[in-house]
Amino acid sequence: MAVFKKCLVFLLVLLTAFALQIIFFSPISPDILELPLTSPSASVPPSNNQLQKVIKLGEGLLEGPEDVAVDEDGALYTATRGGWIRRLHRNGSWEDWKKFESNTLLGIATPKRGGLIVCDADKGLLKFTDDGVTVLASHVDGSEIR
């Protein structure tokens, strides 16, 4: 029983020493962290109605347009999921310019020499002109572009 008491006293002394060590020599500062105050105007951007002026082009006319490009005459092109290349003329009228049997037409670009370059995820790189469609690249290093 005396051994048990000695152990208990030793344990209490140990815990007290440990607690005093933490209270007086702890590297953790108990100081309250003061964050800089922000002015209310800095956290809330000024309101505006810029997005109210956005005009949706081709709403209801275009099925899944993926990209847009503008040619030198100012006509805007887009390739749709249905395989259509649609052209928006400067006078605001849409034209079904070209139809291609594909539902994977993605990015488009208007090169300086005219026509329209279209990336097709299945068939490769295509060039559309008023005369028709040319496949510019369907393979790279012997591997089919996919």
Ligand SMILES: *[C@@H]1O[C@H](CO)[C@@H](O)[C@H](O)[C@H]1NC(C)=O
């Ligand atoms: C709009 O412009 C295109 C290209 O110049 C022309 O073919 C089309 O007839 C015009 N549409 C209207 C409604 O003026």
